[in-house]
Amino acid sequence: MNRIYFDNAATTALDKEVLDAMMPYMTTHFGNPSSIYSYGRETRLAIETARKTVAKLLNAHPGEIFFTSGGTESNNTAILSAIRDLGCLHIITSPIEHHAVLHTVEHYDHTGEVTSSHVKLSPDGHVDLEDLERQLSSAEKRCLVTLMHANNEIGNLLPMKAVGNLCNKYDAIFHSDCVQTVGHYPIDLRKIPVHFISAAGHKFHGPKGIGILYINDNIKIKPLIYGGSQERNMRAGTENSYGIVGFAKALELAMSNYEKDSQYILSLKTYMKEQLKKNIQGVHFNGDHEGKCLYTVLSAAFPKTEKSEMILFNLDINHICVSGGSACSSGVDVGSHVIRALNSNPNLVTVRFSFSRHNTKEEVDAVVEKLKELI
Numbered sequence: 125m126n127r128i129y130f131d132n133a134a135t136t137a138l139d140k141e142v143l144d145a146m147m148p149y150m151t152t153h154f155g156n157p158s159s160i161y162s163y164g165r166e167t168r169l170a171i172e173t174a175r176k177t178v179a180k181l182l183n184a185h186p187g188e189i190f191f192t193s194g195g196t197e198s199n200n201t202a203i204l205s206a207i208r209d210l211g212c213l214h215i216i217t218s219p220i221e222h223h224a225v226l227h228t229v230e231h232y233d234h235t236g237e238v239t240s241s242h243v244k245l246s247p248d249g250h251v252d253l254e255d256l257e258r259q260l261s262s263a264e265k266r267c268l269v270t271l272m273h274a275n276n277e278i279g280n281l282l283p284m285k286a287v288g289n290l291c292n293k294y295d296a297i298f299h300s301d302c303v304q305t306v307g308h309y310p311i312d313l314r315k316i317p318v319h320f321i322s323a324a325g326h327k328f329h330g331p332k333g334i335g336i337l338y339i340n341d342n343i344k345i346k347p348l349i350y351g352g353s354q355e356r357n358m359r360a361g362t363e364n365s366y367g368i369v370g371f372a373k374a375l376e377l378a379m380s381n382y383e384k385d386s387q388y389i390l391s392l393k394t395y396m397k398e399q400l401k402k403n404i405q406g407v408h409f410n411g412d413h414e415g416k417c418l419y420t421v422l423s424a425a426f427p428k429t430e431k432s433e434m435i436l437f438n439l440d441i442n443h444i445c446v447s448g449g450s451a452c453s454s455g456v457d458v459g460s461h462v463i464r465a466l467n468s469n470p471n472l473v474t475v476r477f478s479f480s481r482h483n484t485k486e487e488v489d490a491v492v493e494k495l496k497e498l499i
Contacts, residue, residue: 127443128487133276133304133421133478134447139329145373146331149366157363158354167365174372181379184313184338190355191368194335195303196224198322201337202299203228205345206268207238210297213265215240218251219465225270225301243271248412249280249466256287260294267294272301277462277476278411279418288317303327304418307378308386319343325367330374334367385481390419392479392488399492400424404499410466410474420479425472432473432499442494447476
């Protein structure tokens with residue numbers, strides 16, 4: 125049986141066109157971008173061209189785009205910079221952020237550098253904007269608000285403009301983890317009041333190990349890594365040149381095919397939801413699955429039985445790749461902090477299905493058939 129891959133929110137397959145764009149920088153164009161001879165200058169040019177491409181697609185200035193090793197590094201950098209360089213002494217976040225944000229905030233809270241609090245969530249997992257405003261208006265110290273654009277487990281989308289406007293009103297710094305949305309939605313950074321956003325190439329058919337941190341021109345921060353002039357003195361170390369070229373190419377393809385791909389992927393998600401409802405008694409869906417939600421993610425909760433408790437393991441044996449909560453910790457079933465924060469019903473087993481343009485209706489049918497057997 126062929127493998128069925130429904131875990132695209134964890135990572136996606138590298139696009140053939142992206143690999144083709146990267147190949148020269150892995151083979152013939154191997155010069156160090158910091159060298160003065162033409163071999164190095166070619167690579168430097170490729171990096172700066174990629175930066176311009178990414179900036180144009182996100183409607184930012186090239187000087188606001190910094191290449192990093194991925195979403196986790198970008199999140200860490202934004203949070204550290206807000207504390208160290210921008211005078212933020214209190215952090216407002218949510219209990220359902222990715223661990224790359226939550227653990228970072230916990231770390232600085234434990235060291236006593238900042239205090240932190242969680243914003244309230246509605247029962248379906250949306251940020252309570254009234255509570256956010258209440259916390260911002262009563263804060264005695266400058267705040268960093270770090271809230272993800274889309275949740276990686278349940279798919280809920282944040283009204284970024286509204287949050288950005290609140291942050292402006294109370295002179296707070298706003299960082300958003302956009303790892304699940306860059307490459308999946310058109311994002312216009314001139315229209316969204318945000319100071320930092322993070323993204324990762326491998327979530328939209330680009331390479332792993334490459335991401336960006338957008339840093340708004342209006343703020344000035346110190347380097348994260350010292351020892352070289354790369355990334356305009358902000359991040360020392362020889363650039364991941366083929367990764368950078370791959371990131372830009374993947375974003376370009378994702379945005380030029382956005383209309384077609386997003387409609388197709390949404391139709392798969394909708395079809396799967398209908399099939400699960402039709403075939404599996406007691407199934408329900410987490411988050412705002414009918415409303416403001418990622419078109420790529422479907423989080424389903426199945427009634428817990430002896431059979432369904434082993435569901436991820438059994439699907440894996442049947443060559444079906446899905447995740448429980450978040451895939452960054454799949455394999456270890458510690459339960460998902462996101463699902464716990466929303467509904468701590470111990471009689472439900474959550475499975476996240478996440479789709480890409482490579483998936484088909486036939487695959488959905490095959491997975492639903494298998495789930496009928498397993499549940």
